Amino acid sequence: MTDYLTIAMPKGRIFREAVHLLLKADYQIPTEIENSRKLMIDVEREKLRFILAKPVDIPTYVEYGVADVGIAGKDVMLEEEREVHELLDLKISPCYIAVAGLPNTKINDVMPKVATKYPRLAAKYFREQGEQVEIIKLNGSIELAPIMGLAQRIVDIVSTGRTLKDNGLVEYDHIVNITSRLIVNPVKYRLQDNRINDMVVRLNQITQGV
Ligand SMILES: Nc1ncnc2c1ncn2[C@@H]1O[C@H](COP(=O)(O)OP(=O)(O)OP(=O)(O)O)[C@@H](O)[C@H]1O
């Protein structure tokens, strides 16, 4: 089974775009893969093994080497700080991370609260701003926090801006642009696997044209 190249794919919003990218790069992948509930799928004719995991866990599978390569959002890479090597910006699933909150609210507290799914990234940002904050880790519906008075600010993903708008929040700062990346286990990268190099070349051709 060692002749299979294992690729860790994030379930959810990145998955469909990632599959389309691989199809455009001429990988012969059955389209049923998009609707399957299987978590490990072998595509025999390409000698590719897909493992489907939560987006936040992709760098973990790659760091431990159980997956050779993976596709992960830059947000996850910045938050998880795993020992993986970034090969390519796939330019899919674009969004950005911003600081937001209720309009016209100045932070006066000695230790304002910031709610986020990205505690490390948020802590680093406020440290660099020279601001002391208390980080509150949430796992979703981050925009609720300022409305409910749980936090004065949030650090979260913005894509269309609709969630902020519909919840009466405004952006205070744009922290970093996000797209999905092709990542590789550093040891496997040093071994110069031709299949990985081939994947980079093929995907690069497609992303250059995007
Ligand atoms: N509007 C968006 N909201 C969240 N993530 C987005 C958005 N647009 C692009 N992304 C990218 O998609 C990834 C998250 O995908 P998804 O929303 O499926 O996962 P998740 O909500 O973290 O997962 P789960 O709900 O399974 O815990 C992010 O890491 C980011 O790189």
Ligand SMILES: O=P(O)(O)OC[C@H]1O[C@H](OP(=O)(O)OP(=O)(O)O)[C@H](O)[C@@H]1O
């Ligand atoms: O700018 P927009 O296009 O509105 O997208 C941004 C929203 O999408 C994400 O939430 P998600 O849908 O992943 O739900 P969650 O609250 O469970 O994290 C993110 O956390 C924002 O809330």
